[in-house]
Amino acid sequence: NNITIAAKKGGGDPSANFSLRLAMDRARAANMPKENIERAIKRGTGELAGNKIEELVLEGFGPGKVAIIIEAVTDNKNRTLPEIRTLFTKSGCQLGNAGSVSYQFKQQGVIRISVETNGGSSQLEEKTIESGAEDYKIEDNEMVVLTQIADLQKVKEYFDSQNIVVESAKIEYLPTTTVDLSTSDEDRLMKLMGELDERDDVGEIYTNAR
Numbered sequence: 001n002n003i004t005i006a007a008k009k010g011g012g013d014p015s016a017n018f019s020l021r022l023a024m025d026r027a028r029a030a031n032m033p034k035e036n037i038e039r040a041i042k043r044g045t046g047e048l049a050g051n052k053i054e055e056l057v058l059e060g061f062g063p064g065k066v067a068i069i070i071e072a073v074t075d076n077k078n079r080t081l082p083e084i085r086t087l088f089t090k091s092g093c094q095l096g097n098a099g100s101v102s103y104q105f106k107q108q109g110v111i112r113i114s115v116e117t118n119g120g121s122s123q124l125e126e127k128t129i130e131s132g133a134e135d136y137k138i139e140d141n142e143m144v145v146l147t148q149i150a151d152l153q154k155v156k157e158y159f160d161s162q163n164i165v166v167e168s169a170k171i172e173y174l175p176t177t178t179v180d181l182s183t184s185d186e187d188r189l190m191k192l193m194g195e196l197d198e199r200d201d202v203g204e205i206y207t208n209a210r
Contacts, residue, residue: 007044067101109152175208
């Protein structure tokens with residue numbers, strides 16, 4: 001899905017399309033077959049026959065009024081929207097309109113790096129400061145580097161030049177406010193996210209659950 005979207009937006013040449021290159025790197029890391037990657041690119045550029053590919057950003061309210069943003073790609077919006085709406089309704093949740101929860105998030109470049117496999121936290125912190133990143137934090141043995149969207153490519157390429165292995169680099173929705181959930185609401189949210197994640201047309205899912 002991410003490969004298709006990137007190819008649709010910026011063309012099928014990864015050397016000239018940074019977003020596509022990142023999506024291909026993630027696909028290879030997940031052991032996606034080469035032919036599947038090539039087919040996803042052609043689907044995005046329109047070289048494969050079929051319906052027009054559309055990118056959807058859906059917003060909704062989950063258990064405990066948690067905010068949810070879903071990035072999806074589909075060749076049939078009239079199928080995808082009702083099916084995702086049904087998943088929300090069955091979970092006692094509600095799919096909202098554009099803008100209903102996105103104001104609770106900020107889009108940023110996010111680069112994730114394993115601390116353990118890249119020389120430890122002190123060395124990584126030094127390199128991160130030199131990279132031109134906006135901010136960083138360490139969570140669960142992972143360095144999470146935050147950048148301005150326009151600087152994502154530059155910072156990623158700096159880490160590459162320093163032989164630092166980047167786990168992922170992409171634009172994400174980061175919550176500006178968070179919500180505490182009860183155990184039961186957390187279980188319901190995980191169930192809903194699992195059902196969404198099983199869908200081929202759903203790419204990324206973001207929430208503001210703490």
